[in-house]
Amino acid sequence: MGRIVLEKVSKYFGDVLVIPSIDLEVEDGDFVVFVGPSGCGKSTLLRLIAGLEDTSGGRILIDDVDVVAEPPAKRGLSMVFQSYALYPHMTVRNNIAFGLKMAGMDKASIDKKVNHAAKILDLGSYIDRRPGQLSGGQRQRVAIGRAIVREPKAFLFDEPLSNLDAALRVQMRLEISDLHNELKTTMIYVTHDQVEAMTLADKIVVLNAGNVEQFGSPLDLYNSPRNKFVAGFIGSPKMNFIEGKHAEKYKVPTVGIRPEHLGINTKQSVGAWIAKVGIAEHLGSDTFLYVDAEDIGQLTVRVSGELNVSHGDIVYLTPDETRLHRFDGDGMTITAAK
Amino acid sequence: MARHITTQRKILVTGGAWLAAFIIFFPVLWMFLTSFKSELDAFSQPPSFLFFEWTTENYATVLERSDYFRFALNSVWLSLGSTALGLLVAVPAAWGMAFSPTKHTRGTLLWMLSTKMMPPVGVLIPIYLIFRDWGLLDTRFGLICILFLMNLPIIIWMLYTYFKDIPMDILEAARMDGATLGKEILYVLMPMAIPGIASTVLLNIILSWNEAFWTLNLTTIDAAPLTAFIASYSSPEGLFWAKLSAASTMAIAPIIILGWFSQKQLVRGLTFGAVK
Ligand SMILES: Nc1ncnc2c1ncn2[C@@H]1O[C@H](COP(=O)(O)OP(=O)(O)OP(=O)(O)O)[C@@H](O)[C@H]1O
Ligand SMILES: [Mg+2]
Numbered sequence: 001m002g003r004i005v006l007e008k009v010s011k012y013f014g015d016v017l018v019i020p021s022i023d024l025e026v027e028d029g030d031f032v033v034f035v036g037p038s039g040c041g042k043s044t045l046l047r048l049i050a051g052l053e054d055t056s057g058g059r060i061l062i063d064d065v066d067v068v069a070e071p072p073a074k075r076g077l078s079m080v081f082q083s084y085a086l087y088p089h090m091t092v093r094n095n096i097a098f099g100l101k102m103a104g105m106d107k108a109s110i111d112k113k114v115n116h117a118a119k120i121l122d123l124g125s126y127i128d129r130r131p132g133q134l135s136g137g138q139r140q141r142v143a144i145g146r147a148i149v150r151e152p153k154a155f156l157f158d159e160p161l162s163n164l165d166a167a168l169r170v171q172m173r174l175e176i177s178d179l180h181n182e183l184k185t186t187m188i189y190v191t192h193d194q195v196e197a198m199t200l201a202d203k204i205v206v207l208n209a210g211n212v213e214q215f216g217s218p219l220d221l222y223n224s225p226r227n228k229f230v231a232g233f234i235g236s237p238k239m240n241f242i243e244g245k246h247a248e249k250y251k252v253p254t255v256g257i258r259p260e261h262l263g264i265n266t267k268q269s270v271g272a273w274i275a276k277v278g279i280a281e282h283l284g285s286d287t288f289l290y291v292d293a294e295d296i297g298q299l300t301v302r303v304s305g306e307l308n309v310s311h312g313d314i315v316y317l318t319p320d321e322t323r324l325h326r327f328d329g330d331g332m333t334i335t336a337a338k
Numbered sequence: 339m340a341r342h343i344t345t346q347r348k349i350l351v352t353g354g355a356w357l358a359a360f361i362i363f364f365p366v367l368w369m370f371l372t373s374f375k376s377e378l379d380a381f382s383q384p385p386s387f388l389f390f391e392w393t394t395e396n397y398a399t400v401l402e403r404s405d406y407f408r409f410a411l412n413s414v415w416l417s418l419g420s421t422a423l424g425l426l427v428a429v430p431a432a433w434g435m436a437f438s439p440t441k442h443t444r445g446t447l448l449w450m451l452s453t454k455m456m457p458p459v460g461v462l463i464p465i466y467l468i469f470r471d472w473g474l475l476d477t478r479f480g481l482i483c484i485l486f487l488m489n490l491p492i493i494i495w496m497l498y499t500y501f502k503d504i505p506m507d508i509l510e511a512a513r514m515d516g517a518t519l520g521k522e523i524l525y526v527l528m529p530m531a532i533p534g535i536a537s538t539v540l541l542n543i544i545l546s547w548n549e550a551f552w553t554l555n556l557t558t559i560d561a562a563p564l565t566a567f568i569a570s571y572s573s574p575e576g577l578f579w580a581k582l583s584a585a586s587t588m589a590i591a592p593i594i595i596l597g598w599f600s601q602k603q604l605v606r607g608l609t610f611g612a613v614k
Contacts, residue, residue, distance in 0.1 A: 052510050073516035085507035089529040098525075099515035150515070 001063045002153035002186035003028045004049060009058035011044055011210075018044055019210035021058065026154075026188065026203075031180050033197045034190045035233065036207035042190045045207070046156050049188065051075050062153060073102075078147035079156040082163060084139040086131040092142050093118075093127050099150045117145040120179075137168045144179070154186035162192065169193075173200065194236045198222075206230050228331035231256050237288055237300045239325070245295050246273065252334060256325035259288065259302035263318040266309070272316035275299060277309055291315065366590075373397070373583035380579035396584035404567060406588060413563035413592075415478050416553070417546035420485035421539055424493045427486075428538075432497035433523055437506060447498065450491040458488070458551050469556055478561045481553060485546045492545070493538055500534025501527065540600055547593045564589035 004026040011019040019041050026032050034042040047053040049060060051072035059066050067075050078099075086095050093114055100110045118127050121141045131139055140160060147155055160176075161169045173196055180187055180200075191197055197204055198218045206213040206221065206229070213233075214226045225231035231239050239256045247255045265272065275293035282305065289301040289309065301317065309315060326334040371387070372380050379390040400406070435443045465484065466475075474480030504527065512526040528535065550565040557566055568589050571582040 050514060052513065072510075072513045073518070077514070079511070079514045081507045081511060083505060083507045085505065085511040087508060087512070087526060087530075089532075098512070098517075102516040102518075102521060146511075146515070 001028050003061075003063055004154060004186065004188070005059075005061040005064075006049075007059040007061070009045075009048060009060060010056045011041075011048060011053065012056045017210070019048075022210070022212055024205065024212060024215065026186060028186055029184050031187045031189065031200055031202045032205060033201035033203070034188065034205045034207055035192070035194075035197045036213075037233070038192070040207045041210040042207055043158055044210075046079075046158055046188060046190050050077055050079050050156050052079075076153040077156055078150050078152035078154075079158070080140075080143050080147050080160045082159040084131070084136075084143045084163075086139055086142055086146070088131050091128050091130055092123060092134070092145075095131065095142055096123075096145045096149055099146065103150075113149045114145075117149045120148070121145045121175075136164050137172065140164065140172060144176070148179070148183070152185065154188060157187065157189040159190055159192065161196065169196075176200065194234070198234075204234070206233055208233075224333070224335075225325065226333055228254065228256065228327050228333075231325055231327075231333070237302065240299045241327075242296055242299075250324065250326055252326040253329050254327040254331070255319075256327065257319045257323065259300040261320040261323035262299070262301045263320060264289075264301055264303050264307070265316045265318070266313070267316065269316050269318065272318045273299075275315055275317055277311055277313045277315060280310055289315070291317070293317065366594075369583045370587055372580055373587045375580050375583075377578055377580045380583070396580045397588070400571070400581055400584050400588065404570060406567065409562060409564045409567035409589075410592065412478065412557075412561055413547055413565075413589075416481050416485055416549075416561075416563050417543045419478070419482035420489060420546045421542045423482065423486040424490055424542055425535070425539065428490060428493040428497050429523065429528070429535075431494050432501050433527060435494075435498050436501035436504075437509060447495065450494060454491050462555060466555065474556075476557045476560045476562075481556060481561050481563075484552050484556065485549055488549070488552065489542050489545055493542055496538040496541070497531070497534065500531050500538075504530050536600070540597070544593055544597065548590075 004024075006022050006024040009019065009022045009024075010017070022045065034045060036042055044053060048055055051067065051070060051074075055068055058068075060068050062075060062077075087098060090098065096114045096117055097110050100113060105113075114127075118124050121144060123138075123141060123145055126134060126138060131142065134142065140163075143160070157176075161172050164172060176187075176189075177200055189196075189200060201218050203216060204218055204221055205215050208229050214221055214230045218234075221230060221234045225234060228241065232241070235258055237259045239258050240262070242255050242257065243253060247253060273293045273296060275291035275296075277289055277291050278298075279290045281288040281290075285305050287303050287305050287307060287309075289303060291299050291301060293299050299317070301315075303309075328334050373396055374392045374394065375386075375390050376393055376395070379386060382390075435447065469475045469480055472480075474483075508530070509522055509526060512522045517525065547563075548565065550569070553563050553565045554569055557563070568582070568585050571578060571585045
């Protein structure tokens with residue numbers, strides 16, 4: 001079991017209010033990802049759940065028990081740190097076994113569990129080495145091994161892959177996903193990375209300045225963002241926001257359209273926005289065009305890699321009206337039917 | 339990386355280093371040589387360096403006249419006792435300041451250091467009176483306490499600087515792994531700080547071993563360590579250079595041997611953190 005509920009959780013660092021009041025329910029077995037801009041309080045929130053920071057107010061319930069007054073050890077959670085945080089003076093085996101030793105488990109059971117974890121994570125060939133003799137990816141595997149042997153109620157990850165190179169990051173991402181499918185344990189995962197968030201999460205929490213902007217499935221957030229902040233934060237490249245004359249046509253102050261929902265044509269068509277191509281980023285499969293549109297300004301357009309346009313070309317853009325997002329003066333999404 | 343160094347330059351620099359080392363080491367060497375001279379040779383002008391009549395009579399006299407081993411045992415007691423007590427207090431104190439600092443931490447550290455800036459003689463009389471009234475004069479326990487207190491600021495400072503270089507994440511990982519505070523310090527912090535702790539311990543042993551102000555003023559016989567043993571040969575009636583040298587050589591021999599065998603630890607500890 002691993003149901004985690006936050007009720008009006010708040011956190012001050014000195015006089016600075018970092019988290020005003022958060023309510024959140026993480027169901028048992030869910031993979032929940034915290035995303036948000038740097039400094040919005042993702043790590044702080046994770047550390048509050050872990051018990052590494054004291055809350056300033058509110059309750060944290062794990063399986064319906066208030067753990068606010070409990071030290072980290074008593075909460076039954078495991079954490080994987082961005083820096084791996086392995087014990088440098090212990091072998092991989094002892095790193096993984098440490099938590100079990102602290103729990104007073106007998107040697108035979110410890111060995112069995114460590115060997116099992118080593119097998120799952122493929123640590124066999126370096127089980128007797130020290131962390132200093134391992135690569136970044138191997139270290140992160142050991143850190144995950146250390147987290148799983150304790151059979152926690154939930155795993156907490158704080159940007160676990162951000163120190164790895166791109167290829168390894170993809171591989172580890174898949175492994176973490178596999179691990180979740182296999183263990184079916186609750187996981188809370190903090191990341192900066194859009195792709196990690198979208199691919200790993202059952203549910204995403206978008207945080208901004210210590211507040212939950214939206215909590216929902218990745219596609220929910222992508223298709224129906226609750227406000228301009230979420231709309232701009234989820235999705236890569238970012239959603240285009242259009243104000244002024246072209247937004248007035250839809251009777252709202254601001255409309256948003258994702259780069260992939262802008263139709264492009266090299267020939268003039270009625271009602272299309274006229275734009276001049278600035279930079280074209282060719283990724284192979286896709287091309288991102290950064291264009292300067294008449295009466296609108298900078299827009300990003302995502303087109304097929306086959307389309308042949310380059311700097312200085314004039315293009316004609318038509319938004320997919322069914323994919324248009326309308327925002328009111330406060331930046332909230334207007335959901336009224338057309 | 340591959341900077342070109344000429345052989346000539348190498349010889350020059352190496353020679354310079356040896357010269358500097360020799361100059362630093364010279365007093366100890368001179369003391370050692372003098373301890374094998376007759377009292378007459380010890381005073382001779384010009385001084386003879388190696389070509390004198392070697393004799394061990396000074397050692398014989400010194401050993402005969404005073405009980406070297408009793409003094410040595412007291413020195414061992416005082417240095418080990420004050421160091422052990424120091425660690426017991428300083429490890430948790432440095433842990434607290436390094437890993438959960440408050441806005442007063444810096445001030446506390448500076449304040450502790452400032453106590454070292456006061457000349458000890460300034461508090462000799464109050465401490466002497468306290469020792470007299472509490473019956474601590476000339477007791478090992480009293481001396482251990484005073485040496486412990488004198489060196490505590492330095493131990494805490496040193497440990498604090500070593501601990502600060504240890505990533506907090508690792509201690510937090512231990513906390514997540516269910517380690518209690520004691521176990522976190524014992525199994526995770528201390529092993530990682532071994533080089534730093536070792537050099538702190540060594541430095542503290544050396545400082546206590548050579549501490550002469552308090553040991554001379556607060557002891558007479560029972561708790562007198564080797565510093566008192568040396569002092570007993572620098573009598574006002576006339577100095578016996580050779581015997582004084584023999585006594586001094588015997589007094590510092592144990593600590594030099596200890597230093598020699600632990601020099602690797604010591605150097606590693608004292609330069610810890612300098613190279614990441
Ligand atoms: N120990 C601390 N003392 C004071 N302020 C802190 C402390 N830790 C974090 N903060 C502040 O709290 C805010 C949230 O920090 P936090 O580390 O949770 O952000 P984050 O969302 O994890 O950012 P990032 O994505 O850069 O890791 C920041 O403004 C930060 O400066
Ligand atoms: Mg963070």
